[in-house]
Amino acid sequence: MSLPEPRLIDPATVPSLRWGILGPGWIADQFASTVRANTTQRIVAVASQTPGRARAFASAHDIPVALSRYDELVERDDVDAVYIANLPSGHHDAAMLAINAGKHVLIEKPLTQVIAQAESIFARARARRVLAMEAMWTRYLPQVDVARQLLDAGAIGAPRLVLADFCQDNRSLERMWRKGDGSPLWDMGIYPIALCQMVFGEPDLLDVRAIVREDGLDAETTSYLGYANGARATFTVSGVVDVPAHALIAGDEGVIEFGQPFFAPSRVGLAGKGFNSPMAYWVDESGIRGHGGLAYQVNAFADYVGRGLLESPLQTHEDSLACLRVASALAERFGLDGS
Numbered sequence: 001m002s003l004p005e006p007r008l009i010d011p012a013t014v015p016s017l018r019w020g021i022l023g024p025g026w027i028a029d030q031f032a033s034t035v036r037a038n039t040t041q042r043i044v045a046v047a048s049q050t051p052g053r054a055r056a057f058a059s060a061h062d063i064p065v066a067l068s069r070y071d072e073l074v075e076r077d078d079v080d081a082v083y084i085a086n087l088p089s090g091h092h093d094a095a096m097l098a099i100n101a102g103k104h105v106l107i108e109k110p111l112t113q114v115i116a117q118a119e120s121i122f123a124r125a126r127a128r129r130v131l132a133m134e135a136m137w138t139r140y141l142p143q144v145d146v147a148r149q150l151l152d153a154g155a156i157g158a159p160r161l162v163l164a165d166f167c168q169d170n171r172s173l174e175r176m177w178r179k180g181d182g183s184p185l186w187d188m189g190i191y192p193i194a195l196c197q198m199v200f201g202e203p204d205l206l207d208v209r210a211i212v213r214e215d216g217l218d219a220e221t222t223s224y225l226g227y228a229n230g231a232r233a234t235f236t237v238s239g240v241v242d243v244p245a246h247a248l249i250a251g252d253e254g255v256i257e258f259g260q261p262f263f264a265p266s267r268v269g270l271a272g273k274g275f276n277s278p279m280a281y282w283v284d285e286s287g288i289r290g291h292g293g294l295a296y297q298v299n300a301f302a303d304y305v306g307r308g309l310l311e312s313p314l315q316t317h318e319d320s321l322a323c324l325r326v327a328s329a330l331a332e333r334f335g336l337d338g339s
């Protein structure tokens with residue numbers, strides 16, 4: 001049994017966009033490093049509302065312009081696209097600034113915890129004819145393209161069951177425990193939710209068991225999603241224990257299993273029908289590891305801009321909204337009110 005090769009975008013064939021970054025923190029640092037190493041994109045400006053941070057980030061990544069105001073960055077004529085990398089409660093306002101200035105936007109996940117804000121971002125972007133894309137980077141990874149080809153070719157028959165876990169002891173990560181910005185379900189759970197959405201679409205029923213902290217945030221959740229055709233998904237998300245992040249898709253004729261962690265470059269395996277059938281693998285040997293994998297979504301973004309697309313074909317606006325609706329509905333079940 002051999003697995004297909006991923007259909008990769010050649011970074012040399014996409015427009016070399018001029019990027020600005022808003023909110024240069026941890027993920028923006030990963031982004032800037034892989035953009036330089038693995039793409040033909042250019043980062044021309046950075047803005048931070050925290051005194052001194054833009055200057056320090058600019059000098060670490062050799063970025064010519066450092067600013068202390070987001071509006072100054074989005075108004076610049078030498079910026080084509082803006083990477084919104086601040087915390088989720090700030091995504092809407094930052095994205096609207098950039099969109100209103102006519103810039104394409106790549107917005108970190110989760111897009112926002114308030115669904116009405118996500119809807120208004122997408123509506124405004126469509127009206128201004130700019131690309132707006134949630135940075136659900138996993139969807140653009142080579143291993144996910146291999147899995148997508150396997151699903152499309154019917155390699156596992158009809159998909160019936162997704163099992164996925166994302167459990168990481170994030171008790172010392174301050175932003176994880178800020179209402180409106182964090183919550184393990186919203187922050188980490190959006191990955192298994194997005195995987196389920198990619199495979200099955202939107203669920204018809206959902207349920208969750210949660211360990212809820214005194215402040216109302218989830219320490220740990222186990223969620224169940226059910227679909228009209230009988231398919232189902234289960235995922236556990238914990239912010240207090242470490243577990244290898246596995247994910248698999250089982251169907252009538254076989255199973256697809258991602259390497260760990262399933263949301264970063266690793267590998268994907270395929271086994272045929274039968275309990276414990278031998279597995280054939282496609283292994284990511286690109287040398288791009290961890291958050292270096294953000295480069296794939298950046299290349300895809302530039303490709304879409306070059307093609308005049310207003311949304312990602314791999315995660316449409318409606319796909320992003322569907323994921324937010326699931327997170328919101330699950331969170332509501334244990335009393336965490338987003339929108």
Ligand SMILES: NC(=O)c1ccc[n+]([C@@H]2O[C@H](COP(=O)([O-])OP(=O)(O)OC[C@H]3O[C@@H](n4cnc5c(N)ncnc54)[C@H](OP(=O)(O)O)[C@@H]3O)[C@@H](O)[C@H]2O)c1
Nearest residue numbers: 023024025026027028048049050085086087088108109110
């Ligand atoms: N794709 C991934 O694998 C991945 C991994 C980690 C995080 N993320 C996502 O990326 C986004 C940023 O996460 P991060 O870890 O990079 O965050 P971070 O380093 O803690 O902060 C990023 C920026 O958010 C703003 N910020 C931070 N704390 C704030 C506060 N208390 N009040 C107001 N603004 C604050 C600051 O913007 P200014 O500089 O303008 O002040 C900061 O530079 C989140 O949406 C997160 O879910 C994605």
